[in-house]
Amino acid sequence: MCGNEALAEAAIIAGCDAYFGYPITPQNEVPAYMARRMPQEGRVFVQSESELAAISMVFGASATGKRAMTSSSSPGISLMQEGISYLAGAELPAVVVNVMRGGPGLGNIAPSQADYFQATRGGGHGDYRTIVFGPSSVQELVDCMILAFDLADQYLMPVMVLADGILGQMMEPVVLEKKTSRELPAKDWALTGAKDRDQNIVRSLWLKEGALEAHNNKLQARYEQIQRDEVLCEQYEVDDAEIVVVAYGIAARIVRGAVTRARAEGIKVGWIRPITLWPFPTEEINKAADEFRIFLNVEMSSGQMVEDVKLAVAGKTPVAFHGRPGGGVPTVDEILDKIRQLTLRAKIPV
Amino acid sequence: MKTVFKRTPTLKDCVTHYCPGCGHGIAHRLVAEVIDELGIHDRTIGIAPVGCAVLAYDYLDVDMVEVAHGRPPAVATGMKRTNPDKIIFSYQGDGDLASIGAAEILHAGHRGEQITVIFINNAVYGMTGGQMAPTTMIDQVTATTPRGRVGAEQGYPLQVSELLATLPGTIYIERCSVHDPAHIRKSKKALRHAFELQVDGAQGMSLVEMLSPCPVYWRMPPAKAMEWIENEMTKVFPLGRLKG
Ligand SMILES: Cc1ncc(C[n+]2csc(CCOP(=O)(O)OP(=O)(O)O)c2C)c(N)n1
């Protein structure tokens, strides 16, 4: 099963009631799969007229308490920012998958990680966050999708899953099952018709003086809780490492190969791999920076996550960067070279 | 004494924010009456637009959502497809429906979504201060057509209902007006029919357009505004059934 199909099936396992989407490469397998599978399950599939409409359809289904998702790739995700901001403002759950491609503009259809800023900073207008996953294998993509639906319902907000063209097309064996499930709050806010209860209203407009500020403070308190409770990251041989490589998604897969070879050469190198990009594993990286080590951030962009790594390291040790923008994919050799160069510096603390 | 006129339960007992002589209040009342007469209050979900009617949920006592400018038909699609047993209506202004949301209304109609659309045509953008709308009349002075609308420069009044009537997915479209009691009664009949079609599970979208006064940005007293609908607007936007 390719990553795109696996993520679609994962959504079905997670109980996704409705999929809305507009075609764009490299994620076209998702709507094609959903068009076939959702009706089989008695659920909803609609090909929308645009990504603006797709995210608005998600908004509508979600407002009635249903689990809804959409998927797209970078240019389409830009159009969805309106709806994502409204979902965040109206406290509605939703799952949005971005199978990233090269940008800016129409860019290309090569794999990319250039939408990190857009995803982790909110992306649309207003003070809000989305939970963002950056899985690095098809299995993890599946697990993140299933968790994404639960987190969206628990925290009442849009959750994004960032993949890229490689992960979307990659074939890997997967176990498709819901391993965990959370205790989730009842959706007593949902629009189901005001039967034997008062009217429910779903809105993002707060006109009374101070009301919007209070609403924002409520959202921020929730985001703080998420930062405390929901960080996921993986560490490998960091304890004795002189160099720590930080990478996520498909870049982390390549990094793993480079680190294994560097270790074989006797270089003390490990890695930290954020699985949630927001909340970011700030504490984990900050702790690792207590010892003098050089951090190397590897990304398929001109340098976006590296800003979060620098914030986490908080000036305690140097942070180097290696990135490939515009759909470029770093090779194991490239990263290994970079690690070798940094070894020389790591020997002489400055 | 016999009560001949009273508030209908779905219309809340409160003061609205609408200007004196505004048509939105009349339209709200008609929608509320129809919901109560059809007994669908418990399963109706309404969508408020961005526009002067953004606070419609403060006046209509049904489950409601307020959504992004122009997107009500897409939101309604998401709601109806996942809740076929619910009655879904969108309430939209002419800027919302005919300009920024032109794609959404066209494609909801095109797909034949089983929703009811209430389209308030007041020939201006009321909420933002009376700018030109796609439906603004030729020579009409607005904040952004200070010399009056010129067809060759700003386009001609857009007859969206006529356009939507050409789609196989729309089953009922009627243009009404709220400028006098007789027309208000006709508007209500049309609204009732539009909702009934959805209640009966008819396959497709129903839409009622209502010509509605905005005395403030038409720069005339309320009574004059009603006359202007009768004498001017109906020439460009002829009343009657366009489909179904
Ligand atoms: C994306 C976006 N663009 C612009 C606006 C500003 N805006 C608010 S209401 C409105 C026009 C409303 O006009 P109409 O739909 O005709 O409703 P009316 O107020 O006349 O009833 C505009 C442009 C907005 N809220 N969102």
Ligand code: SF4
């Ligand atoms: S500005 Fe016009 S449409 Fe808006 S409330 Fe006033 S009269 Fe009604």
Ligand SMILES: [Mg+2]
């Ligand atoms: Mg208007």
